[in-house]
Amino acid sequence: MELKDRVAIVTGGATGIGRGIGEVLVRYRAAIVVADLDADTAERTASDFAAMGVPSMAVVADVTKPDSIEKSVADVLARFGHIDILINNAGVAGARGWHTSADSREEDWIAAFEVNVKGIANATNAVSPVMRTQRAGKIINIASIAGREGRPALPHYSASKAAVINYTQAVADELAPFNINVNAVCPGLLWTPMWDQVGHRYARFNPRYEGLPSRQVFDTMIQDVIPLKREQTPEDIGNLIAFLVSEDARNITGQAINVDGGAFLR
Ligand SMILES: NC(=O)c1ccc[n+]([C@@H]2O[C@H](COP(=O)([O-])OP(=O)(O)OC[C@H]3O[C@@H](n4cnc5c(N)ncnc54)[C@H](O)[C@@H]3O)[C@@H](O)[C@H]2O)c1
Numbered sequence: 001m002e003l004k005d006r007v008a009i010v011t012g013g014a015t016g017i018g019r020g021i022g023e024v025l026v027r028y029r030a031a032i033v034v035a036d037l038d039a040d041t042a043e044r045t046a047s048d049f050a051a052m053g054v055p056s057m058a059v060v061a062d063v064t065k066p067d068s069i070e071k072s073v074a075d076v077l078a079r080f081g082h083i084d085i086l087i088n089n090a091g092v093a094g095a096r097g098w099h100t101s102a103d104s105r106e107e108d109w110i111a112a113f114e115v116n117v118k119g120i121a122n123a124t125n126a127v128s129p130v131m132r133t134q135r136a137g138k139i140i141n142i143a144s145i146a147g148r149e150g151r152p153a154l155p156h157y158s159a160s161k162a163a164v165i166n167y168t169q170a171v172a173d174e175l176a177p178f179n180i181n182v183n184a185v186c187p188g189l190l191w192t193p194m195w196d197q198v199g200h201r202y203a204r205f206n207p208r209y210e211g212l213p214s215r216q217v218f219d220t221m222i223q224d225v226i227p228l229k230r231e232q233t234p235e236d237i238g239n240l241i242a243f244l245v246s247e248d249a250r251n252i253t254g255q256a257i258n259v260d261g262g263a264f265l266r
Contacts, residue, residue, distance in 0.1 A: 001246040003028035007080045008245070009072075010034060011063050011123055012090030014041035016192035017142065020234015021087055022049060024242050030085065031055040033076050035069075035123075037062050037090075055080070063090045063119030066126065073126045082134060085245045086127045088120040089142045093198045094156050100205060101155040109156045116160040117167065124171060128180065137180040138245040141168045142237075143256060145186050148264045153205040161186075165256045172254030181253040183244050188232045188260025189225075191218055228261035 008025050012018040014036035022032045022045065032049045034056065036042040042058035049056035057079055059072040076083055094104070095111035120141050131137025146154050147161025165184050172182035189195070199214030202221075209217045222231050236259050243249055244257075258264055 001028055001242060001248060003030040003085075003242070003246065006030045006084040006245070007076065007082055008032055008085035008087060009076060009083060009123075009127065010087040010089055011061065011069075011119070012036055013087070014038050014045050014058075016194060017187060017190060017234045017237050018087070018089040019045050021089060021238040021241055024235060024238025025085075025245075026052050026054050026056075028242055028246075029054055031080060033072075034058045035061040035063075035072055035090075063088075063123050064114045066122045069123050069126045073130065077130065083127055083130050084134075084137060086123060086131075086137070086139045087142070087241065088123050088140065090119055091116045091142060091144075091194075093154075093194055099155075099201075100153060104156050112156040112160040113163070116157070117163045120164060120167065124182075128171075128175060128178075131180050132175070132178040135179050137175075137178070139171070139175070139180065139182040140241050140244060141182070141184045143168070143184045143186045145188050145258055145260045145264050147256075148186060148258065148266065153202060168256060169254045176253060181244070181250065183249075183252060183254070184256035185237060185240055185244070186256055186258045186260065186264075187237050188258065188263050189218065189222060190232050190234060190237070191215070192234070222261075226261040226263050230261060232259055232261060 008030045010018050013034040034042045034046045039060045046056045046058035061072040062068040092115045095107040143164040144161040146158040150158040168184040199217045203209040
């Protein structure tokens, strides 16, 4: 696989899964744009990538704001002149992490849908005109296994990730005539800042996890729900994405693919 000279925007690319995806694409020599709310971490990540020998830049972008992401796209075009790959990775667990449906507040539903769903649509709408003109492009939307089947304590998050899978299908059909592939990736359980912040809350919904800190909840869940009995890593997600954005995957579009150690067999 060869991604040399391809320009890839990774939203939420400063840390966690987004950073891991960037690291794998760097190995294939793609140029990486780290687009994130967190300016300092995005700058550090972009300079780490540049130190690995690929062109890289950071842009401060809030995917919930169309103006913000449109400005970022203009900055990327000014530097590189083309955009070949968009990884819609930015996502949140909700405004306050995990809650049952009855405990979810308006702000949880708004945060999950504003970032996880509308954020993907905003970035896609900002980048797809460029790809349509190029008659080439690859878009990857990060969903979740929670979008395959609703999980307790994650109603707003699960519903938003199911919407990502559905949105992926709709846009794949719309953009296919322009030679643009659109696919979703559904990660399983990955130890990232997101899990660190919200994992301990799971104990509120399942006595098995009572009193455990986030990392122990995470480790126990790996044994409980992952047939391969190991956690997934950002590199695992990046490895699938490197294939999906390469020409080897030119006939794959509109699909959602799990990277979850066998947790969901559909
Ligand atoms: N960690 C997991 O187990 C897991 C599992 C399945 C799916 N996912 C999904 O993978 C993606 C990345 O998750 P993660 O665990 O790395 O999360 P994370 O919280 O560790 O990192 C998310 C990144 O997105 C950025 N971000 C948040 N809101 C943004 C916005 N409005 N605009 C731009 N950037 C924004 C944050 O600054 C951060 O750098 C998310 O879509 C998440 O839902 C994660």
